[in-house]
Amino acid sequence: MSAIEVILVDHLDRPTGKMEKLEVHEKGLLHRAITVYVFNSRLEILLQRRASDKYHCGGLWSNTCCGHPYPLESTQDAAERRLREEMGMTLKLQPVFELSYNLPLSNGLTEHEYGHVFFAISDELPQMNPEEADDYRYQSVTDIEQQIKQAPEQFTPWFLHTFPRIPAFLAAFTASN
Template sequence: MAFTEVILVDERDQPVGRMEKLKAHREGLLHRAVTVYLFNPEGDLLLQQRAESKYHCGGLWSNTCCGHPMPREETASAAQRRLYEEMGLNCALTPIFTLQYRLPLSNGLVEHELGHVFFGISGQTPKLNPGEAMAYRYQPLTALLAETQRDPALFTPWFLLTLPDIPPYFNEFLRLRHAG
């Protein structure tokens, strides 16, 4: 894994420093993150199966993509960058909400993130980066919620935490798109 830094933040998302990404996850320090939920025109969510080679949660299904803004990079730019780097897609993204979580992972790392969540709609076909994702699929939210209840071990911890909040936000996102 290449040396990359994350932006350490306080509870109000104010930068308090920088740290190498893996070290921040080892120490469980709060840092800024971006998460993308991309839907097709029918409203199905684009999921990715993380590459087995990822340093944590390899082979698990998750949201469309996620990552960390680099120092001096805006969150919206980081979301766009990660969508292209992981899934080979470019489309408009809308900031929807932020959340904070602290999730211990099975390998001793900790996801302690202040996440900026973005939504988008695209009919493009993903072009996966094999170092990031090994498969993709589209699934309606109702079926996905049922699957995560039935078989949670197939999904990343942050996706399981966030998914129940996605349908109401998605409905509001669609309402605002149609109103504008």
């Protein structure tokens, strides 16, 4: 993995420095992240299955895409960049909410992130980058809720943490768009 730097932040998302991405995850330090949810016109969520050789959570289902802003990059630009890089989609994303979490991963890494969550609605089909994702599907919120109850181990920890907030924010998002 190349030496990509991420933005370290405090609990109010104020930058405190920068550090290499893998080191941040090894040390469990709080850093800025982005999470993207794309919905189709039926309000089904575009899920991706992370490529099996990713350095963590490979083969697990997750939100449309996620990642980290580079130092000096806005969260908006980072979210739109990651959507292009992972799913081959160029969409105007809207910031919807922020949250913080500290989640252990199975390989000794930690996702300690201050996350900025973005939404978009589009019927465009993804053109996945095979280094990032190896499958996708559109799925209703209700079907995802059932699948999580039956097999939560099929999903990334951050998806399990953010997904319960999605229905309420989706209702507000669609009402305002």
